[in-house]
Amino acid sequence: MTTVRQLLQARASQVWTTRPDASVFEALQLMADKDVGALPVVQGVRLVGIISERDYARKGILKGKSSKTTSVKDLMTAEVVTVRPEHSVERCMALMSRHRIRHLPVLTAEQLLVGVVSIRDVVGAVIENQTETIERLEGRRGDDLY
16 A cells, blocks of 8 residues: 555655645646646745645636736635645545545644645555555566556
8 A cells, every 4th residue: 555655656746735825826837837727825934725727717717816926825825735744645545535635735733734646656655555466366467567
C-alpha cells in the first residue's frame, strides 16, 4: 500500500503556494508557469484555502469577475480537505471521490504544508499497486510482461 509520503518522495518536493490577498491573475499565472491545476493558499505558514482552475472558471469568469481585480480569497475554497503523509493512496482516492476534488494538500501533524497530491498522482499509484498485486497473484515478475 503506497503512502502519500512515498508519492511526495518520488517527485520534486517544491510546493507552490499563493496568498489570500494575491490577485487571481497572479495565481493563474503561477499555475500556468508551474504546470499545476491548484495552489494552496497560505497566510504565514498556515493553510487557509486552496484555489484551482476550476474555482476560477466557476466562481470567477462565469460570474463576470476579472482575474486582475479579484483577490484569491474571494474565489478560493476555504474548507480544505487535507491528508497526512502517512495516509494511503486509497484514502486519498476515497476523499477525492467523496468530495469531488482533484487536489489534496498534505499537512504534517503540526499542520505544516509539505506538498499537494493530485488525482493524477493517486490514480497512477493505485494502478501501480494493482499491477503489482496482479503480478504476485499470477506468480509473475514485472519483466515477464514485456
